[in-house]
Amino acid sequence: MRMFQLILLCLAGYIQYKLWLGHNGIQDYVHIKHAVIEHKETNTQLQKRNRLLKADIDDLKLGLEGVEERARHELGLIKKDETFIRVLPAKQP
Template identity: 40%
Template sequence: MRPIVITLSFFLVVLQYRLWIGEGSFAQHQSVREQIAERVQDNRTLQARNDALAAKVIALQQGRSEGLYGLPAVEEYARQELGMIRKDETFFYMPD
């Protein structure tokens, strides 16, 4: 009877070690859950950014941007976002 108790005690200690400290432990499980939550939040932020960019692309393809239509919408975007000017325009830099 004594060898059975010792063997069962040994297995209990090994299983408890794995449960609390080893691979697949509660601490590791919690760490993975936190990483998943962070990645989900990052994905939501990136998805919102992608949606905004897709809407801007569609607006420029359809020629609508901030009340402007057609080529003026594309020109306005090129001026504001890309810093471009026409051939016949003069660029003035005014520091704040």
């Protein structure tokens, strides 16, 4: 009877070890759960970026107004017969 109890105790200890520390145990589950959360956050950010890029593409496809706006903003484009005025902030004493 004593040997049977010892075998059951060893078996219970082995099962607990596998559950908490073994392959596909609780530690692996927690690690994978955190990885999934991080990937969902990354996917959300990438989806926002993709929507913005798609809007830019649609603007560029619609006409030259989008191209002109982008050139003015990013490249400092000035049209012929336009006057460029630069306003500087007042100096702080």
